[in-house]
Amino acid sequence: MSTPQQLPVDFASKSFLIIDDFHGMRSILRDILRSCGVNTRNIATAANGGEAIALLEKNRFDGVLCDFNLGAGKNGQQVLEEAKYRNLVGPGCAWIMITAEKTADVVMGAAEYQPDAYLIKPITEATLRLRLDKIWAKKEAFAEIDQAVLDQDFLRAAKLCDQRLATDRSNAGELLRLKCQMLLAAGDHGPARTLCNDILAQRDVPWAKLGLARAHFAAGELAEARALLEALVEEQRTFLEAYDWLVTVLKAQNDLTKAEEVLERAARLSPNSVTRQKTLGEVALHLGKLDNAEKAFRKSVALGEHSVLKTADAYLGLAKTCSALNNPNEALQVLGTLTKQFDGDEVKVQALAAEGLVHHRAGDPIAARKAAQRLGETLTSTGVRPDSASTLEMAELMLVTGEKQQAVALLQDAVRSSPEDTALLGRVQQVFDGASMGAEGSALVEASRKESVELMNQGVLLMRDGKFDEALAALRTACERLPGNIRVLLNFAHLALSIMQKTAVDPALADEVRARLATVHRLSPGEKRYVQLMRQVDTLTR
Amino acid sequence: MSAPAPTPDISAFLASSVHDMKNSITILIGGMEKILAAADREGPEYRELSHMMYETKRINGNLIQLLTLYKLGNHLYPFSPEDWLLDDFIQETVSQHQPLLASRGIAFEVECEPDLIWPFDTDLVGGVVGHALNNAIHYTGSRIRLVARRGAEGLELRVEDDGRGYPQKMLDDGVAAMQGVDFQGGSTGLGLYFSAMVARMHRNKGQTGSIRLENGGAWGGGCFVLNLP
Structure with missing residues (x-):
């Protein structure tokens, strides 16, 4: 046999956590670790998810052996999700998920919540030792890339993949896959497409097919993306990520009937995903399939009980569905639970809007009006800016309760934030139409749209003419007038930075850029230009 | 007349009993490996125990194969x-x-x-x-x-x-x-x-x-x- 590629790891210095509900398994795993050379003083054990989280809060383990099935309460995947979500495990920690069998349901987590390995029982000393050696060696090799991913510096991560690819042949497949993901995350869909096509010319690789479809989607080529994904899920029937992307494409095409079908298929494979059940509920609710929506939302809420991935949206969806099913009492009860379980002003205003609409639908105008008033006060006092869908709902409530001015202000705000989003403009118009304000509404929409586009263009035109200071002033005005408009905020930051790069650093302006970028991050987390521009400010003021 | 018996969900039984049996097998194999490591290689127990190990692994192998075939047949196996x-x-x-x-x-x-x-x-x-x-x-x-x-x-x-x-x-x-x-x-x-x-x-x-x-x-x-x- 050829010699192992890496030096054997010194197990004596490593600390471990064993999570298993079965006492016999815990002691076997402990015996195995001891024969690997681990000092028993450095082995902690937990019989359930709660105990595990408590131990993870206090210690930094080098390795975790976690059974997927932990009886009642959290399962192993949910423990892992919480540990990663709350940063209870460092990047060097090897997390091994132990399962009785390989199922789609077990292997379902999103990429950022996947363990370093799945091991199928029975576990033996030799298997465990080899696998841990391999994981730790890979973690060392990928340390710099992993850090760049954590920093959301996707292009740097892609570059680091390239550097490693030049020498590291044994990880070539993984490096290419990661590079493709990074390119897509950074919005570089052209190079991602080339990469995937090159790989597919050599071999049928499922992730490269998915990558190609995503590149088409990013380029706005929805039909091509859909065709590729439809073929992919037929060929790889348990490739859940492909189902999820197909749903995204179908939603973009507004083919909700097909999206629901695909979601149902994916939910059959993996019925225990909090997020997928929520999406299924939302699509079914849009289609007016209230029974399906109710089932899916209930499932998402129940599954979320032990999960850090639970969402306020599942509760809001369930409340809306109950209301539509003429069950206002339960709808209000669900909203009560929602505000107890989730903090934050955004959830508060969303719950108030939903509450008002439940009362309105149940024929209680006084309660609806009260909710609308409290909503108005909360919006003013907190200055919170919910997403466009929620804003529209709030406007609807204001209109049915006679708060016309508030409604108009909210709708104008939605238009100003995204004046080029024609689908949104259509929905705003629908809300006006619903309140028999069609003509007045379309004038208001057009005025707000025109005003915003002019404000946005003014800065760009001045910039093109080289009148940088005037352009900056114009964009600053635009930022004030269009406070929820991400593009304006990003353009301001971009211009301010290029001025400072050419001339000199102005600390006050740099602070302003930071504040505007912080707004972008709050309004739309994960914006690609945000990371790039934030890095530029940091470099400039270092 | 009694109510019809509910249809058992075979896949749920399969999954839960396999989970259970896998724990037993892990413990059997773990125990045998421990005894084997300490046993006298020339003694008669050594050979007997190693045969038990062989049979246990056969059971394990058959179990995995059956379950995998069941899943493959239903397009439920996450082929990766x-x-x-x-x-x-x-x-x-x-x-x-x-x-x-x-x-x-x-x-x-x-x-x-x-x-x-x-x-x-x-x-x-x-x-x-x-x-x-x-x-x-x-x-x-x-x-x-x-x-x-x-x-x-x-x-x-x-x-x-x-x-x-x-x-x-x-x-x-x-x-x-x-x-x-x-x-x-x-x-x-x-x-x-x-x-x-x-x-x-x-x-x-x-x-x-x-x-x-x-x-x-x-x-x-x-x-x-x-x-x-």
Whole structure:
């Protein structure tokens, strides 16, 4: 046999956590670790998810052996999700998920919540030792890339993949896959497409097919993306990520009937995903399939009980569905639970809007009006800016309760934030139409749209003419007038930075850029230009 | 009249009992490995215990194969081909059989092309190679070799022994023998059926994986051959 590629790891210095509900398994795993050379003083054990989280809060383990099935309460995947979500495990920690069998349901987590390995029982000393050696060696090799991913510096991560690819042949497949993901995350869909096509010319690789479809989607080529994904899920029937992307494409095409079908298929494979059940509920609710929506939302809420991935949206969806099913009492009860379980002003205003609409639908105008008033006060006092869908709902409530001015202000705000989003403009118009304000509404929409586009263009035109200071002033005005408009905020930051790069650093302006970028991050987390521009400010003021 | 009994959800029973049985098997194997490590190699218990280990692994293997076939049939198996360094893969697969090989005094060698990387589902292919190794341990004379190399049909994995080889009928029946069940012959056919199915799942550019039985190899004994495109 050829010699192992890496030096054997010194197990004596490593600390471990064993999570298993079965006492016999815990002691076997402990015996195995001891024969690997681990000092028993450095082995902690937990019989359930709660105990595990408590131990993870206090210690930094080098390795975790976690059974997927932990009886009642959290399962192993949910423990892992919480540990990663709350940063209870460092990047060097090897997390091994132990399962009785390989199922789609077990292997379902999103990429950022996947363990370093799945091991199928029975576990033996030799298997465990080899696998841990391999994981730790890979973690060392990928340390710099992993850090760049954590920093959301996707292009740097892609570059680091390239550097490693030049020498590291044994990880070539993984490096290419990661590079493709990074390119897509950074919005570089052209190079991602080339990469995937090159790989597919050599071999049928499922992730490269998915990558190609995503590149088409990013380029706005929805039909091509859909065709590729439809073929992919037929060929790889348990490739859940492909189902999820197909749903995204179908939603973009507004083919909700097909999206629901695909979601149902994916939910059959993996019925225990909090997020997928929520999406299924939302699509079914849009289609007016209230029974399906109710089932899916209930499932998402129940599954979320032990999960850090639970969402306020599942509760809001369930409340809306109950209301539509003429069950206002339960709808209000669900909203009560929602505000107890989730903090934050955004959830508060969303719950108030939903509450008002439940009362309105149940024929209680006084309660609806009260909710609308409290909503108005909360919006003013907190200055919170919910997403466009929620804003529209709030406007609807204001209109049915006679708060016309508030409604108009909210709708104008939605238009100003995204004046080029024609689908949104259509929905705003629908809300006006619903309140028999069609003509007045379309004038208001057009005025707000025109005003915003002019404000946005003014800065760009001045910039093109080289009148940088005037352009900056114009964009600053635009930022004030269009406070929820991400593009304006990003353009301001971009211009301010290029001025400072050419001339000199102005600390006050740099602070302003930071504040505007912080707004972008709050309004739309994960914006690609945000990371790039934030890095530029940091470099400039270092 | 009594109400009709509720229809049992077989898949739920399967999953929960397999989970349970897997815990038992882990504990059995863990316990036996511990005793084997401490036992006197020349004593009679050593040989007996190693036989128990062999039988336990057979139970485990059959359990995995049954469950996997059930899932494959229902399109529920998460088939996940990944790049593997063959050295790593072989080391891991063989490590499962090391105590048994040692206790039976079987000489074992590996012939693996250096730095050979190939994409496959390691759980499935590990099951196939493990099954072939277990067979070879049973039928070999004194030695077994595992070969991994690049062939005309892609990756070729061979398990060869120096025993009397497969009976002529089995070689003649070829692939047909891999489909049926022969209770008289003492073989359930499960292992070969599973192996053939796993091979077929591996596809690339219109090519499909395959398995083959032959006599010969380096020592003229039985050879199990798995090709993956």
